[in-house]
Amino acid sequence: EAGVVQSPRYKIIEKKQPVAFWCNPISGHNTLYWYLQNLGQGPELLIRYENEEAVDDSQLPKDRFSAERLKGVDSTLKIQPAELGDSAVYLCASSLRGSSYNEQFFGPGTRLTVL
Amino acid sequence: KNEVEQSPQNLTAQEGEFITINCSYSVGISALHWLQQHPGGGIVSLFMLSSGKKKHGRLIATINIQEKHSSLHITASHPRDSAVYICAVDEAQKLVFGQGTRLTINP
Numbered sequence: 081e082a083g084v085v086q087s088p089r090y091k092i093i094e095k096k097q098p099v100a101f102w103c104n105p106i107s108g109h110n111t112l113y114w115y116l117q118n119l120g121q122g123p124e125l126l127i128r129y130e131n132e133e134a135v136d137d138s139q140l141p142k143d144r145f146s147a148e149r150l151k152g153v154d155s156t157l158k159i160q161p162a163e164l165g166d167s168a169v170y171l172c173a174s175s176l177r178g179s180s181y182n183e184q185f186f187g188p189g190t191r192l193t194v195l
Numbered sequence: 196k197n198e199v200e201q202s203p204q205n206l207t208a209q210e211g212e213f214i215t216i217n218c219s220y221s222v223g224i225s226a227l228h229w230l231q232q233h234p235g236g237g238i239v240s241l242f243m244l245s246s247g248k249k250k251h252g253r254l255i256a257t258i259n260i261q262e263k264h265s266s267l268h269i270t271a272s273h274p275r276d277s278a279v280y281i282c283a284v285d286e287a288q289k290l291v292f293g294q295g296t297r298l299t300i301n302p
Contacts, residue, residue: 083237
């Protein structure tokens with residue numbers, strides 16, 4: 081069974097440019113998470129979806145970040161415009177809501193470098 | 196103060212040594228996770244526990260709910276164990292992560 085798929089794996093852009101990341105969760109997982117991970121730190125939640133509904137986006141900087149999960153399957157995270165401080169790894173994870181515990185499965189991440 | 200604190204932040208040891216990484220948390224949780232992250236790689240779940248102790252190969256995870264503390268142990272450590280180990284607590288369907296412990300095992 082395929083795991084969580086993310087693309088691209090690496091992205092280098094200049095500041096003020098837009099960028100988008102894509103995530104395809106494990107088949108059947110209705111909960112999807114986007115995390116930001118700075119170097120030497122643990123991941124920080126940006127947004128959590130239950131199916132197509134964003135149920136926790138309190139940490140998403142909405143002035144420049146947006147996300148969507150239109151059909152409750154794959155998801156896109158966008159930054160427009162990107163700033164130097166956005167350089168980080170963007171992780172996507174998915175889980176099956178209703179399981180006993182919140183075991184999340186992570187994708188490989190997209191490493192963003194903003195120049 | 197972070198809700199999840201790990202210690203040490205960095206650990207270097209020789210192959211074969213017994214390794215302990217600690218995690219303390221300050222909130223009520225339903226479960227605690229230990230995760231492994233290799234350089235350039237994604238995050239892999241090692242353990243998910245809510246009480247007692249779990250063992251998988253050379254890895255052992257323990258949790259003390261009353262003391263809000265968990266430990267991850269590695270027996271007979273090997274260079275391939277070199278990675279970042281992250282503790283995360285499950286707080287109302289949201290994972291709160293520690294900053295990670297960077298482990299380096301030298302041959």
